[in-house]
Amino acid sequence: MLDVIRQRRSVRSFVKNAVEKEKLNEVLKAAMFAPTAKHLRPWEFIVVTNETKKIELSKATPYASFAKDAPLIIVICYDINKGNRFKEDCSIAAENIYLEAVNQGLGTCFVQIADGTEADAGNPEEYVKKMLDIPENYRVQCLMPLGYPAKPSAPHKDEEFDLKKVHYERF
Numbered sequence: 001m002l003d004v005i006r007q008r009r010s011v012r013s014f015v016k017n018a019v020e021k022e023k024l025n026e027v028l029k030a031a032m033f034a035p036t037a038k039h040l041r042p043w044e045f046i047v048v049t050n051e052t053k054k055i056e057l058s059k060a061t062p063y064a065s066f067a068k069d070a071p072l073i074i075v076i077c078y079d080i081n082k083g084n085r086f087k088e089d090c091s092i093a094a095e096n097i098y099l100e101a102v103n104q105g106l107g108t109c110f111v112q113i114a115d116g117t118e119a120d121a122g123n124p125e126e127y128v129k130k131m132l133d134i135p136e137n138y139r140v141q142c143l144m145p146l147g148y149p150a151k152p153s154a155p156h157k158d159e160e161f162d163l164k165k166v167h168y169e170r171f
């Protein structure tokens, strides 16, 4: 397991090849096996492959421009009526997506949806909701472009295990 965690990097360039449905489903399965507060499973996953929509999504924030080049984008959103720990729930699902992507030879990246652009008049979340017909009672957590990496990424290094960040009994 630590090997997959070490290899997991944020991937921002992709080859053109489509992601096979079986692999996509394994990645989505990993997301839905994630723990959620009170087991409420507040998330929904929108898979976007349409070229125009991908281009529009990549304009949602200043840090999403590469998303259009992925064969698909998973948009994670959550029902605000299902508990109150949805951000945590969705973030854990996102990490499971990251990890199963590695396991499938794929790559992805967590793209936040907080910083706006001119295209979305400073409100990226509303922009994404409108574009994808997301109901009123849902919010958007992040975009996760998914595809085969264009180049290998360096795995995390042992030096990143920093014992100075570990505290026992008190800070």
Ligand SMILES: Cc1cc2nc3c(=O)[nH]c(=O)nc-3n(C[C@H](O)[C@H](O)[C@H](O)COP(=O)(O)O)c2cc1C
Pocket: 008, 009, 010, 011, 012, 061, 063, 064, 109, 110, 111, 112, 113
């Ligand atoms: C909450 C969160 C928000 C992030 N937002 C973005 C983003 O908007 N665009 C992007 O390219 N990367 C984004 N990232 C990816 C980080 O830049 C990346 O995880 C970090 O640089 C460490 O690199 P690694 O994922 O390869 O280990 C985000 C990651 C997290 C956890």
